[in-house]
Amino acid sequence: MKTRKKLLPFLSLVLIFAFVISACAAPAAAPAPGAEAPAAAEPTEAPAAEASVTEAEMAPGMGGSAIGFLYVGPCDDYGYNQAACAGADAVGTAFPDMEILEAENVPENQEAERVMETMIRQGAKIIFPTSYGHLDPALEVAKRHPDVVFLHQGGQKTAENLGTYFGTIWETVYLSGVAAGHMSETGKLGYIVAFPIPQVLLNINAFTLGARSVNPDATTTVVFTASWCDPGQQAEAVNSLVAQDVDVITQHQDCTKTIIETAERAGVMSVGYHADASTLAPEGWITGSMWDWSELYAKIVASVEDGTWAGGPYSGNYRTGVSEGSVKLAPFGKNVPQAVQDEIAALQAQLLSGEFFPFEGPIVDQNGVEQIAAGVRLSVGELESTNYLIEGVVGTIPQ
Amino acid sequence: MLEAILAGAIRSGTSVLFACLGETVSERAGIVNLGTEGSMLGGALAAFAATAYTGNPYAGVLAGAAAGAIFALLHAWLVVTRNANQLVSGLVVMILAQGVTAFFGRTFVDKQIVGLNTQPIPFLSDIPFVGPILFQHDILTYLAVPLAIALWYGFYRTKWGLVLRAVGERDDVAYASGYNPDRVRYAAVTLGGALAGIGGAQLSVAYTLNWVEEMTQGRGLVAVALVIFAAWSPLRAILGCYLFGGATALQLALQAQGIPISPFFLSMVPYLLTLFVLLLVAQKQRYAMPEGLRAVFEGKGNYSTQNR
Numbered sequence: 001m002k003t004r005k006k007l008l009p010f011l012s013l014v015l016i017f018a019f020v021i022s023a024c025a026a027p028a029a030a031p032a033p034g035a036e037a038p039a040a041a042e043p044t045e046a047p048a049a050e051a052s053v054t055e056a057e058m059a060p061g062m063g064g065s066a067i068g069f070l071y072v073g074p075c076d077d078y079g080y081n082q083a084a085c086a087g088a089d090a091v092g093t094a095f096p097d098m099e100i101l102e103a104e105n106v107p108e109n110q111e112a113e114r115v116m117e118t119m120i121r122q123g124a125k126i127i128f129p130t131s132y133g134h135l136d137p138a139l140e141v142a143k144r145h146p147d148v149v150f151l152h153q154g155g156q157k158t159a160e161n162l163g164t165y166f167g168t169i170w171e172t173v174y175l176s177g178v179a180a181g182h183m184s185e186t187g188k189l190g191y192i193v194a195f196p197i198p199q200v201l202l203n204i205n206a207f208t209l210g211a212r213s214v215n216p217d218a219t220t221t222v223v224f225t226a227s228w229c230d231p232g233q234q235a236e237a238v239n240s241l242v243a244q245d246v247d248v249i250t251q252h253q254d255c256t257k258t259i260i261e262t263a264e265r266a267g268v269m270s271v272g273y274h275a276d277a278s279t280l281a282p283e284g285w286i287t288g289s290m291w292d293w294s295e296l297y298a299k300i301v302a303s304v305e306d307g308t309w310a311g312g313p314y315s316g317n318y319r320t321g322v323s324e325g326s327v328k329l330a331p332f333g334k335n336v337p338q339a340v341q342d343e344i345a346a347l348q349a350q351l352l353s354g355e356f357f358p359f360e361g362p363i364v365d366q367n368g369v370e371q372i373a374a375g376v377r378l379s380v381g382e383l384e385s386t387n388y389l390i391e392g393v394v395g396t397i398p399q
Numbered sequence: 400m401l402e403a404i405l406a407g408a409i410r411s412g413t414s415v416l417f418a419c420l421g422e423t424v425s426e427r428a429g430i431v432n433l434g435t436e437g438s439m440l441g442g443a444l445a446a447f448a449a450t451a452y453t454g455n456p457y458a459g460v461l462a463g464a465a466a467g468a469i470f471a472l473l474h475a476w477l478v479v480t481r482n483a484n485q486l487v488s489g490l491v492v493m494i495l496a497q498g499v500t501a502f503f504g505r506t507f508v509d510k511q512i513v514g515l516n517t518q519p520i521p522f523l524s525d526i527p528f529v530g531p532i533l534f535q536h537d538i539l540t541y542l543a544v545p546l547a548i549a550l551w552y553g554f555y556r557t558k559w560g561l562v563l564r565a566v567g568e569r570d571d572v573a574y575a576s577g578y579n580p581d582r583v584r585y586a587a588v589t590l591g592g593a594l595a596g597i598g599g600a601q602l603s604v605a606y607t608l609n610w611v612e613e614m615t616q617g618r619g620l621v622a623v624a625l626v627i628f629a630a631w632s633p634l635r636a637i638l639g640c641y642l643f644g645g646a647t648a649l650q651l652a653l654q655a656q657g658i659p660i661s662p663f664f665l666s667m668v669p670y671l672l673t674l675f676v677l678l679l680v681a682q683k684q685r686y687a688m689p690e691g692l693r694a695v696f697e698g699k700g701n702y703s704t705q706n707r
Contacts, residue, residue, distance in 0.1 A: 073612075077509070078509060105505075190655070221654075221655055225651075225666070226663055227616065230614070230616050231607035232616065236407055236648055236651050239406075239651075240403060240648065243403035255508075255609075262608075394657035395654060396660075
């Protein structure tokens with residue numbers, strides 16, 4: 001009885017302790033981005049020194065002591081954010097005098113505004129909000145700080161001091177589709193996606209076009225998970241595709257690790273997206289599309305720093321692709337035959353020279369309606385508003 | 400097709416079943432724990448982290464159970480000792496767990512682990528149809544149904560089960576019989592949290608082999624709803640949870656078949672189904688509700704202590 005009596009006070013003590021710890025951890029957890037920025041911030045160079053330089057005549061974005069980067073997820077997600085973080089590292093190397101402020105897991109709401117304001121207070125005059133949903137918060141902050149330049153990844157709205165940039169990743173998605181068409185034995189490919197936004201539909205179409213260019217009977221089965229990252233759903237989506245004899249699986253999700261690992265365990269092949277994940281699937285990895293922002297980020301920062309940003313290409317909706325190396329094909333897996341690798345290299349060269357354009361008409365949609373007339377090459381902007389799935393795609397766009 | 404859906408039902412339903420069984424134990428003692436979601440999340444992260452450090456997924460499962468128990472203990476302290484509103488406290492624990500796991504989970508996002516692999520049971524797994532559905536899973540999945548049966552036995556065939564139910568029904572009776580109801584509640588809520596933690600562990604180290612922020616995606620809350628559907632019976636919980644798992648697997652399988660139904664409608668199906676059966680059975684279920692829960696659901700928010 002005695003020991004029992006002592007147990008409760010002891011438990012309460014442990015609990016109080018645990019509570020205090022978690023209470024301390026919680027606020028730190030919520031604004032982790034904010035908390036991390038100062039942590040990353042090594043000795044803040046006195047902004048006063050910079051400020052003394054004649055700043056009256058400076059163009060927006062010039063004269064900052066830091067560059068800020070916001071990510072919607074963590075930097076090592078084998079995905080979208082990892083690619084953006086790598087770009088930030090490259091900017092740090094290219095501009096050693098600049099402090100690189102990074103904030104991960106920044107939600108796409110007013111929290112993002114707060115993070116940007118903090119970065120500006122820390123001396124940032126150039127800010128990269130890298131997630132699609134960071135656009136509106138960035139536009140708000142841009143209004144309040146006309147002297148700061150914002151560079152948004154993937155958006156289509158601009159402002160006096162806010163430009164956007166993005167890569168035409170469907171080029172490499174097409175090429176990886178060609179590889180998938182060659183590698184698939186069943187001719188059934190699977191595409192696990194989240195929501196039917198134009199970028200996603202465009203990628204599905206590109207992948208299918210690529211596969212059907214080498215195997216006219218190939219089909220792509222689309223599965224929507226209604227979440228950018230729900231590993232449980234992803235694993236089950238892979239399983240249900242495998243049950244339908246799909247033997248190559250690709251995805252347009254924010255986190256890609258579960259899908260690639262589950263596919264590998266199920267003995268099917270995978271095509272990556274966002275970043276090189278070949279180490280996750282030593283047997284089944286075919287190739288993938290990945291971002292390489294290092295050069296573009298550095299070019300944009302350079303243009304801001306020398307005052308040529310305003311009125312230049314980067315102050316509008318800038319789009320680039322394989323031609324500038326912002327979008328790359330990931331290394332091929334060990335089981336992809338050399339002949340296939342060579343064919344894709346040749347195709348990539350034709351794509352670069354403009355001799356070849358994947359979306360050259362005629363393109364027919366699922367219902368047999370001609371969406372792009374024969375011989376027509378749409379502009380990037382027109383392609384970015386794709387709202388149909390092409391012939392050969394199994395699955396429907398939710399209305 | 401049917402085989403794939405049923406196997407998928409078991410894969411998707413197992414983590415929910417563990418959480419659901421845990422919540423059944425807790426509610427049998429008269430405590431509703433919405434923090435089950437938090438215990439699952441904590442369990443998922445702790446299991447993944449421990450597996451990543453030690454390389455041993457079984458150590459991971461233990462860590463998951465411990466983490467789940469810790470979040471549940473916090474809930475128990477708030478509602479038993481501090482007599483807080485159970486629903487509010489549960490939600491607070493859930494949100495706290497989301498923050499804590501997001502914070503500490505940062506470094507584990509890119510880790511690769513060797514988890515609890517699928518272990519087909521010799522001979523049984525070769526039976527056509529039944530084999531792939533029932534006998535080609537990981538060890539935790541095999542344990543889930545026996546655990547439910549053991550809990551049923553515990554509830555209705557052992558003295559401790561009687562004490563537990565007495566606390567949930569009329570705690571003054573338990574008190575008069577010489578048992579401290581609060582200690583029973585602490586034990587039940589903690590055990591419930593540990594089971595939810597194991598459910599989370601199943602998700603992270605057996606099913607997906609990954610840790611992702613908020614990876615439970617509401618499965619813990621579904622588990623709480625399914626306890627009501629199951630009328631606080633561990634055996635019916637098996638049915639409820641695998642029905643939920645089946646709906647999840649079904650919607651993905653229908654999409655993989657290319658059947659033209661809106662995937663967003665389909666992804667609502669598991670939740671709609673849960674709501675629908677709740678609606679159907681909730682009225683009938685009232686007789687089965689432990690007395691002690693009435694106060695929680697009917698306004699007061701905490702159990703009654705006026706008899707002591």
